[in-house]
Amino acid sequence: MRRVITYGTFDLLHYGHINLLRRAKAQGDYLVVALSTDEFNWNQKQKKSYFSYEERKAMLEAIRYVDLVIPEENWDQKKTDVEKYNIDVFVMGDDWEGKFDFLKDQCEVVYLPRTPEISTTKIKAELHTK
Numbered sequence: 001m002r003r004v005i006t007y008g009t010f011d012l013l014h015y016g017h018i019n020l021l022r023r024a025k026a027q028g029d030y031l032v033v034a035l036s037t038d039e040f041n042w043n044q045k046q047k048k049s050y051f052s053y054e055e056r057k058a059m060l061e062a063i064r065y066v067d068l069v070i071p072e073e074n075w076d077q078k079k080t081d082v083e084k085y086n087i088d089v090f091v092m093g094d095d096w097e098g099k100f101d102f103l104k105d106q107c108e109v110v111y112l113p114r115t116p117e118i119s120t121t122k123i124k125a126e127l128h129t130k
């Protein structure tokens, strides 16, 4: 069983996120998603998600590619997560290219191309103008 992990806020869930989750799952057989908590988003990412952690978690758990959702509470939990969940492959969008190469001594590290034309920022901006 090849176990995959990925991290994110996944707020205003959109098809770019789904594209990432589908390709992340295709890297193995079991996908863990570490979902940024509301506190982590606000304190460390300076972003306030529209949907709460529980709402975002429920949406992710409804996606066929996702097997387990765990909280992402800080930037530094990745090494322990990889150990704790016996992860074989760490996956992130390529906007993070190179940022997590320190995990390469524990697991494979794969950066996947982002879906270019969609972002939460773009959605919010376009909704604001309607």
Ligand code: C2G
Pocket: 007, 008, 009, 010, 011, 016, 017, 019, 020, 036, 072, 075, 091, 092, 093, 094, 095, 096, 113, 114, 115, 116, 117, 118, 119
């Ligand atoms: N993504 C994508 N295409 C988009 C938008 C997002 O492939 N159009 C990917 C991102 O590259 C990321 C994942 O979807 O791999 C989740 O995106 P965000 O929720 O924006 O994640 P981020 O805020 O970058 O948090 O510790 C890592 C952080 O938690 C990552």
